[in-house]
Structure formats: C-alpha cells, structure tokens
Amino acid sequence: MAFSRGTGRYVRGLTVGIDIGGSKVAAGVVNPSGRVLARRRTETPDKSKSPKVVEDTIVSVIEELRREYPVHAVGVGAAGFVDEQRASVLFAPHLAWRKEPLREALTQRLELPVVVENDANASAWAEVRVGAGRGVDDILVVNLGTGIGGAIILDGKLHRGRYGIAGEFGHMTVVPGGHRCECGNRGCWEQYASGNAVTRDARELAAADSPVARGLIQAVGGDPALITGPLVSDLAREGDRASVELLEDAGGWLGIGLANLAAAFDPELFIIGGGVSDCGDLLLGPARTAFRRQLTGRGYRPEARIVRAELGNEAGLIGASLLARDATTRRFRRRARRTRFRVR
Template identity: 65%
Template sequence: MTAEQQPALSIGIDIGGTKVAGGVVDNEGAVLHRARRDTPHRSKKPGVVENTIVEVVDELLEVVGPGAVVAVGIGAAGFVAADRATVVFAPHLSWRHEPLRDALQRRVPVPIFVDNDANAAAWAEWRFGAARGETHVMMVTLGTGIGGALLMNGQVVRGRFGIAGEFGHMQVVPGGQRCECGNRGCWEQYASGNALVREARSLMTANSPIASDLLDRVGGDPANLTGPLITEAAQAGDQTAVELLAEIGSWLGVGIANLAAAFDPGLFVIGGGVSAAGDLLLGPARETFRKHLTGRGYRPEAGIVAAQLGNEAGLIGAADLARVGAGADPGVGAGADPGVAADPVVRG
C-alpha cells in the first residue's frame, strides 16, 4: 500500500467526569491505540484539564507519528457552542465559556475539533454501529442523567446555539422531582441511572422486604448500591430489580414518544451505562412507546435499539467527526453549511 493509499488516522478524546480517554481511530472506526488519564477534579482551573488532554494526545502522536494523524476530535460532556470551539458549560469540569479549541490548538500540531460527547457517540453509531443506513437517527444516552443527539441525512443537528439534544431536561411531570438543573419534573429524574438507584434506595431505606436481595448485595448499606448492581440482580432473576428497570423503561418510552412526535426519526438508539440492561429496559420502553405514540396505528413506528459501540462510541465519533471536518473523508457529511468546508454539522 502506498503512502497515498494509507487510511487517514485521527485521534478521538472522550472527556468524562472521571476519565480522559483517547484513541487513534482509522476510517473504519477501529481503535488502533489507546491512552487514558484520570480527569482532574472540577475545582481545578481549566488549564489543568487541558494539560491532561494534551498529555493523552502527545502519547498517541508519539505512537503513530504526527504525520499520520489528520485531526483531533474532542468530545466533551457539556454545552458546546455552534462554532465547535467553545465549551459554554461543562457541569463536571470548571469550563465556563472556555475557548477550548484555541487553547489546545496552540499546543497540538494538527487541527482540533470540539463537540458534545452525545453528538460524537451518535455519529459513531450512525457511521459504524447500530444506526448504519438510517437517514433520521435520534440517540438517547442514559447515564447518571440523560443526554442525546439528532442526526438527519448524515448531519448532526446542533441547534442555533449548539445546545440541541439536552433531552433529559424535557419536563414530563409538572411539579415533579427536583432536578439538578433547577427545574422540576425533568425526564432524567424518571428514566436515568440516578432515578434507578434513587428508587431502589428508597425501598432499601424503608426496610422493604422486597429489597432484601439488593440489600444483601451491598452488605446492608444502601449507599453502596449502583446501577450496574441493580442490572446484575435483574439479570440474575431478582424480581424487584426487574420491576425497577421496567419502571425506568416505561418512563423512557414516554419520553421517546414525545421525541417521535416532535422529530419523527426512523430509529432511536439507546446508549449509556443503563442500556446494558438490554431488553429488561428496552422491552418496557417499546411497549410504553407504542401506547403513547401520537397517531399510533396510522403511522410508521420508529425502531428502538441498543447502541453497539459501548464506552468507546464517544472517542470513535469525536475522531471521525474531526477527520470529516478536516476534509479527509469528503464523501461523508455532504450538504454542510455553505462556506464551511467539510463541516458535517447543521447549525440550526
């Protein structure tokens, strides 16, 4: 294979509340090399997090050589402005209107692109995972909260200000549970990992006999309970854990029906840690979705599937978006905004 035939490599960086994960990704979505650091505490100054990102990028560039990498994509958990350069707000970090791209570009020798982590994960699933071949895709990510993204005809829909996809803060219960965002009744208070654990702990602290198996699993201390432990119990046949996941799934279906009424996608891809429960979650979600879908029985019904790429979807998508943004894959993301070369992002 000649140098001209070598696939264009890019680096993806996924910034979460606990880790900064990076990988060298080829144009088929394969992660060839990996690097990882702990995320600095959010009380630290922005420059400390940027130092950590540069350390990961430098380690990966050293492995493959800077000449082999066409771009670096950053996927950040937070609000990313439509310029794909500025992190407006990152709840788990100290970034507030942080000019992240420019700060990193001074220290990294290849083009930098910044995006929301859910946008990056959705792009990866559309390119290489569960949503391949679908023209209208909506991804819903279930972790401690709920995030998401919308892709239409091969473009990420980001909204006028770049902050589309914050589905978790749709109000589904007026006057309901207080949300960290300051409002009440947000969807993520009923269909997220936090909601799952909260409901299980309420049974445990009330000494409900139906929570005895869960209590045994955490040594009698409800504070030790986690979402994965509940999923593990449900998969082992614990009926209370099954019911808790079904309740979360039902709320998931309600929200998805609302999103279908507003956006009419062909496919919902469900990602994030809670999606590891599989059909214990998605079965109830599909059932409730059908009951609440506007025009049910008279319209095509969107599919609801689990994401395929797991924890690496964010870095794979960030890397691929950066490669496309750098013009190294011109066949992807056609129809971008006029005057923005090879930019696969719709800005509103």
C-alpha cells in the first residue's frame, strides 16, 4: 500500500495504461478493479510521428500522472504488430515504428516495469476481465473501426500466436478479387464490414446521385466527399433508409466473417467493439441473422452469442494497465519463490 500525494488517500497497486493511435496518446491511472482514476490525452501531430517524438510523448504523460499517483508498472497498447516477447513493435501502419524496441526504451527512461501489447489484445483483455466477457473463457473480440482488428482468448488466456501477431481478422479474404485493401491484398473482410467500408459505399451511392441517397446528399450539401461513417450512423438512427441499408450490408458481412471464425475457433462469445459498434442493433441485428444463416452445422450445434463491448474508448488503456499488473505480479511471485528456495 502506498500514499497518493495528489489525493491524500492510500491506494494499492496502481498501474498506468497507454493507448497509442496514429494521432493521439491516451493514458490513465488504473486501480486493480479496472477503474480509471485519472486520465490524460495528448495529440501527436503528423510531423511528430518519429519513434523518438512518440516515445517522448509517452514519457511526458506518464511522468505527469506519476506526480499525483504512485505507479508501479506501465502497459502500452500500440496499433501494430508486437513481437511474442511483448517488447518490440515490429510494424505500426500509422507510426514510423519498425522493429522498435519500445519496452527497453521506456523501461530505461521511466525505471518502471513496462509491457508492450497490440492495442486490440489490450482492449480484449479489458473486456474479458472487467467488461462484457467476465466469466467466459473462450472469446473472440472483433473491433470495428476504420479497419477490423481482433483478439483471441482461449481457456481464459490471451492467445498471441507463435510470433505475436494472431488476431488480424480484418485481413481474411472473404471476396477473392474483391476491393483492394491497404494491406496490398484484395477482398479482405475489413473492406466490407468496417467503418471505411460503410463510408466508401455511402459516398459511391451519393456520387451516383441515387434517389435513395437523398438524405445523405442533403446532409452534406451535395458533396459526397463529406460523408463519414458517424454521419451514416446518425442518419440511420433517424430512420434514413439508405443509411439503414448501408449498416445492414455491413452487418451482413460482419455475420459472415463471424461464422468463418466460429468454424475455426468455436468460441462461446463474440464481443464487438470499436466505433462502428456504437450503431448497436442497427449493425448487430443483421450480423446475428447472417451469422445464423452462414454458420457451419447450423441447427445442430450451440451458437456463440454476439454482444457489444462495454468499455468503449477506454478499453485499450484499461487492458494495457491490467496486462502490466499481471506481468509484474508474475515476476514478483517468481522472485519470491527463488528467494524462499535460496533460504532453504
């Protein structure tokens, strides 16, 4: 137990979680139950995406939080491929990280234990521990944003794969020869069920001056380039028919992909997170229908439940902090066992 200078209270086992995206660094002090006690957020301008500047930004927000709270470990969730040792970012599409030894750099500067994790894995772990997946051991988490990220929990453990890169569900091919994906392939799942997919289809519909897209066209003053995914979601909630259909289409593709994942992993639960999941049943209703229709052995097997994530935008930093706590606890217990053995 340690004294918190900023609050005048005694607190136990506080860790910092960091969530790094292409344009922001979000941080939070998290207690053992997953509650965020303090938050910081700072932008990383386009010109400042070099590894050193992003590293400086991370250190700055952590030091700011440490002035108020006694922190004993740091977890970092990064949007990119993280190696199996949870030490280096092998590749980050929106930052200049290429085999970046982030854990070593931060550990030296902060003099604290540091864990680096893929952001989707971090978000998933938060949902498993303190969110929609509590009490369930076999879960697949699918995050719908500009693309599709994912994570795998089997037997209550986060499954990272041999090289640390498991869970890149968005790049499963669902339409051979389909839309070109940023990854270089064609027909990837995220080209049909992500926020970018909804935006692309809405803009194409409006650009064709389709009569069914009248609401979309009016909402952007006749300029299809101004259509965004959140706008489509808002219009769908207001009952705009074209927007509802666009979400139904994305939901259908989501259900097809989930059925493929069920054939491979047979989970008890799918948790759908990310910004697109804010559409709720406008998206998840069609997804559940398509899932049941596409599921291998349908009618003769139990069906996984499909639910929405609970923790929202803070899932990444909460999960990163919990993973840091877990790793630090394991190291402490190993050290204690070695000490007892030497004493004997």
